[in-house]
Amino acid sequence: MKAVQMVKAGAEPELRDVPKPTPGPGQVLVKVTAAGACHSDDFVLNAPEGAFPYPLPMTLGHEGVGVIAELGQGVSTVSEGTAVAIYGPWGCGVCHFCSQGLENYCSRAADLQITPPGLGHDGAMAEYVVVDDPRHLVPIGDLDPATTVPLTDAGLTPYHAIKASLSKLLGGTTAVVIGSGGLGHVAIQMLRHLTPARVIALDVTQEKLDFAKQVGAHEAVLSDADAVENVRKITGKDGATAVFDFVGYQPTINTAMGVVGTMGDVTIVGLGDGKAAASVGFWSQPYEVSVRTPYWGARAELIEVLDLARDGVLDVAVERFSLDDGVAAYRKLAANDLRGRAVVVP
Ligand code: NAD
Numbered sequence: 001m002k003a004v005q006m007v008k009a010g011a012e013p014e015l016r017d018v019p020k021p022t023p024g025p026g027q028v029l030v031k032v033t034a035a036g037a038c039h040s041d042d043f044v045l046n047a048p049e050g051a052f053p054y055p056l057p058m059t060l061g062h063e064g065v066g067v068i069a070e071l072g073q074g075v076s077t078v079s080e081g082t083a084v085a086i087y088g089p090w091g092c093g094v095c096h097f098c099s100q101g102l103e104n105y106c107s108r109a110a111d112l113q114i115t116p117p118g119l120g121h122d123g124a125m126a127e128y129v130v131v132d133d134p135r136h137l138v139p140i141g142d143l144d145p146a147t148t149v150p151l152t153d154a155g156l157t158p159y160h161a162i163k164a165s166l167s168k169l170l171g172g173t174t175a176v177v178i179g180s181g182g183l184g185h186v187a188i189q190m191l192r193h194l195t196p197a198r199v200i201a202l203d204v205t206q207e208k209l210d211f212a213k214q215v216g217a218h219e220a221v222l223s224d225a226d227a228v229e230n231v232r233k234i235t236g237k238d239g240a241t242a243v244f245d246f247v248g249y250q251p252t253i254n255t256a257m258g259v260v261g262t263m264g265d266v267t268i269v270g271l272g273d274g275k276a277a278a279s280v281g282f283w284s285q286p287y288e289v290s291v292r293t294p295y296w297g298a299r300a301e302l303i304e305v306l307d308l309a310r311d312g313v314l315d316v317a318v319e320r321f322s323l324d325d326g327v328a329a330y331r332k333l334a335a336n337d338l339r340g341r342a343v344v345v346p
């Protein structure tokens with residue numbers, strides 16, 4: 001079968017022919033109907049050699065949707081032919097975090113060498129993918145695979161991030177979204193649907209600012225050296241109640257800290273260059289600001305996000321590519337030339 005694989009650190013992925021996998025005991029084989037390309041893939045592909053000691057070559061794709069094709073020995077809770085989304089941040093299933101569905105924070109995953117598909121072992125950017133346990137599958141019914149697959153990360157991650165600030169985002173408050181890309185454009189829609197907050201989006205080109213407004217931002221502001229001043233012109237002295245940074249470089253973290261108001265939340269989702277740091281201390285930000293760095297989301301939250309999609313409140317923008325053009329999808333992502341998410345449809 002065809003697969004888009006990371007072959008070498010610091011190099012472009014490659015389209016390669018690999019054997020079709022077979023599910024082991026307890027596992028499930030999924031025939032992929034859509035796989036998403038995430039900026040985190042780009043981060044991993046370009047990280048220095050050894051930073052992510054994945055066994056290479058490795059099939060990319062931590063966003064996957066497909067149809068159950070074959071059940072491993074002993075699997076009885078799911079059936080062949082069911083359309084499913086894959087929950088990516090796998091954990092051990094039994095530790096305290098996993099018991100709450102927060103497998104993204106499994107305390108034993110590292111020790112047990114449990115990794116997400118596409119981020120440590122073969123992922124979904126192929127014709128077939130093996131899923132380790134049926135609990136990592138959520139039925140999607142008749143949702144469209146291509147517009148649904150980004151919800152497994154570009155939907156789940158902002159949803160988990162926003163949920164933590166929901167109780168603060170009341171009438172008259174402001175939420176700021178930095179970076180209106182794959183995750184950011186879904187975040188804007190979730191904020192509009194789940195809260196009465198005024199949403200201000202930031203990005204680096206007029207095209208992206210127009211896109212942010214099309215998906216629901218009330219205001220769009222260029223993310224430049226004047227961004228803090230321009231956002232504060234809108235929020236007034238109170239500043240923003242919640243800031244979600246989907247970029248995570250030092251300049252955007254500085255912007256986030258500059259626009260947040262007293263008792264506000266700063267949530268840094270973007271990985272940036274892996275080096276940026278929030279300057280935290282008594283004189284660095286308003287009183288009682290909370291700073292968070294959430295990773296992905298809980299299993300139950302993926303079910304909630306798919307329910308939002310079923311309610312028709314999410315309009316996920318996707319650019320479709322064939323598996324043969326999977327490498328081109330990553331090129332376009334790296335060039336920051338996408339509107340929404342790049343999705344490979346095998
Ligand atoms: P993306 O490339 O689709 O979107 C990034 C957006 O940020 C683009 O619209 C781009 O124009 C914009 N941007 C770039 N520089 C900017 C700046 N200085 N100011 C404002 N906007 C700027 O990326 P994505 O797939 O949405 O991922 C976003 C980030 O989130 C990445 O760093 C990714 O690695 C990270 N991520 C984190 C998690 C997590 O669990 N924490 C999960 C998925 C992705």
Ligand code: ZN
Pocket residue numbers: 091092093094095096097098099103105106107108109
């Ligand atoms: Zn666990």
